[in-house]
Amino acid sequence: MPQGVVKRAFKYRFFPTVEQxxxxxxxxxxVRKVYNLALAERDRVWxxxxxxxxxxxxxxxxxxxKRTTWCGTARSRERSPTRPGQSCVPCWSTSASGTDVCWS
Incomplete structure (x- = not known):
């Protein structure tokens, strides 16, 4: 470790609401779904x-x-809460500010 360098660590805790x-x-x-899709495609191409x-x-x-459907469900522009037994829901939606938001 270089001389004069101080390493510090901080721990943060938060208590999210039910909605959060x-x-x-x-x-x-x-994120998990996208990672697994990308990994499967990389494996297939190799x-x-x-x-x-x-x-x-x-x-x-x-x-x-992002432009296709997921699990046969059309891409939703509104927040779609997951229901018990529902394995997959649309992942992307566009927020009022125009940015993509993941609602899976």
Whole structure:
């Protein structure tokens, strides 16, 4: 460790409301789904074509996935809460500010 460098660590704790907990759960579910889709596609391309997917390829796939349906359900522009027994819901929606929001 270089001389004069001080490393510090901070711990933070938060207590989300029920609504925030649900939103975090949906967001992490969406992230998990996208990661698994990208990983499966990278694996498929390597096995079939013996080539690697670049960041640009993966980014293009993500854009393509955002424009399609998920699990046969049309992409929703409104917040769709998950229901018991529902395995997959639309992931992306566009907020009032024009940014994409994950609601899975």
């Amino acid at each position: 907990t649900e939103l975090l759960s949906r967001t992490f579910g969406c 096995r079939v074509e013996q080539r690697r997917l670049t960041y640009g390829d993966t980014s293009a796939l993500l854009t393509q996935w």
